[in-house]
Amino acid sequence: MRTAVLLFCCLASFAAAAAPLATMTANIPVPPAAQPSAHFDPQAATDAYLALIPPDAKARSDAYFEGGYWLLLWDALYGVAIALLILNFRWSAKMRDLAERITRFGPLRTMIYFVQYLLVISILGFPLAVYEGFFRERQYGLATQTFGPWMGDQLKFVLVNLILGAIITAALFGIVRKLPRTWWIWGALVTSVFLVILQLIAPVYIFPLFNKITRLNDPKVTEPILRLARANGIPAKDVYQIDASRQTTRMSANVSGIGNTMRITLNDNLLRRGTPEEIQAVMGHEMGHYVLNHAYKGVMETLILIVVWFAALRWSLDRALARWGERWGIRGVGDTAVLPLVLLLSSIFFFVLTPITNTLTRTAEYEADMYGLNASREPDRFARAAIHLGEYRKMSPGPVEEWIFFDHPSGRTRILAAMRWKGENLK
Numbered sequence: 001m002r003t004a005v006l007l008f009c010c011l012a013s014f015a016a017a018a019a020p021l022a023t024m025t026a027n028i029p030v031p032p033a034a035q036p037s038a039h040f041d042p043q044a045a046t047d048a049y050l051a052l053i054p055p056d057a058k059a060r061s062d063a064y065f066e067g068g069y070w071l072l073l074w075d076a077l078y079g080v081a082i083a084l085l086i087l088n089f090r091w092s093a094k095m096r097d098l099a100e101r102i103t104r105f106g107p108l109r110t111m112i113y114f115v116q117y118l119l120v121i122s123i124l125g126f127p128l129a130v131y132e133g134f135f136r137e138r139q140y141g142l143a144t145q146t147f148g149p150w151m152g153d154q155l156k157f158v159l160v161n162l163i164l165g166a167i168i169t170a171a172l173f174g175i176v177r178k179l180p181r182t183w184w185i186w187g188a189l190v191t192s193v194f195l196v197i198l199q200l201i202a203p204v205y206i207f208p209l210f211n212k213i214t215r216l217n218d219p220k221v222t223e224p225i226l227r228l229a230r231a232n233g234i235p236a237k238d239v240y241q242i243d244a245s246r247q248t249t250r251m252s253a254n255v256s257g258i259g260n261t262m263r264i265t266l267n268d269n270l271l272r273r274g275t276p277e278e279i280q281a282v283m284g285h286e287m288g289h290y291v292l293n294h295a296y297k298g299v300m301e302t303l304i305l306i307v308v309w310f311a312a313l314r315w316s317l318d319r320a321l322a323r324w325g326e327r328w329g330i331r332g333v334g335d336t337a338v339l340p341l342v343l344l345l346s347s348i349f350f351f352v353l354t355p356i357t358n359t360l361t362r363t364a365e366y367e368a369d370m371y372g373l374n375a376s377r378e379p380d381r382f383a384r385a386a387i388h389l390g391e392y393r394k395m396s397p398g399p400v401e402e403w404i405f406f407d408h409p410s411g412r413t414r415i416l417a418a419m420r421w422k423g424e425n426l427k
């Protein structure tokens, strides 16, 4: 469930954070090698921009980002270990038996099972979640919450998952039982529709549970943004702001929703610490997402990915159940007790597919960068924003590293694109 929802967060943000560099950001100079000249070299200009980042800030962001590579592996392994624990001790079968004693009504049985299951994995998963989401973020100066409010957010998150997860799980098991041979096709379709609906309602019903979202009323900020929007054929009338500083120091903006619920939202960290020209650069990028229809393309990509995922599930569940089903007390694919196995196989599937899902997102982000450059025609502004906003990403990864781990282009790739644009437009 969590992995599937994560797929949908892909259109967010030019992202990342800002504490240590904040002092030098207001006016990052255009370095000499990036000044217009007859022998302008995009590569040298890029290196000159990257050289402006203090070594200690670079070491810190590299360490944070590379730590994230390992967390990807630990998350997958930890999830697999929890699932194996629940299956091998037959906790899953016991939770199903309890649900069956409480009611005879199928969908309700599935929901009661799901509630028990989610509580068990939330408790078992807590040690890694608290390290990853709280201690590690604090260690790198990215978190703004103390433990109490952080924990409050986690409980709300579990509650949202409890309600949404119970609904989709009951629907999917209903499909599996009614259509034992073609469930994977119908299940994939229903899951995709569910995710689209979730994306439609999230800005209005889910995000406000965690943050305050308000209309931005400062014409000094909104007017240039709306001018840029109108010039690019975007019918936006309002710009929204979200108090992301409640949880984090990261600066970001995003375009969320589909159709009528589509809206531009800036987070308050960006508003407070970004210069007006950086805000414009970020907005040019966000408008690229809109004009290039990335929300709809994202839905199509997700649909394909989900069909492949369900086909893989069908294949692997049959084999795993034939081999271990009896030992784990699972009666078949239509038995709710199979859920930990589904999550186990899914976490392996999405772990293996990480480079592909990252590449899909990164490609769209790169397109939005190109659009933003052409819309704002300010490559130096763009390069500065890439430095300021790229702080908790590794700026200069190797090409394979970028391909596997980056869901946005690296800072180097972004600055190089801007400098190439600049070089060609000097001629």
Ligand SMILES: [Zn+2]
Pocket: 011, 012, 013, 014, 285, 286, 289, 365, 368
């Ligand atoms: Zn983006």
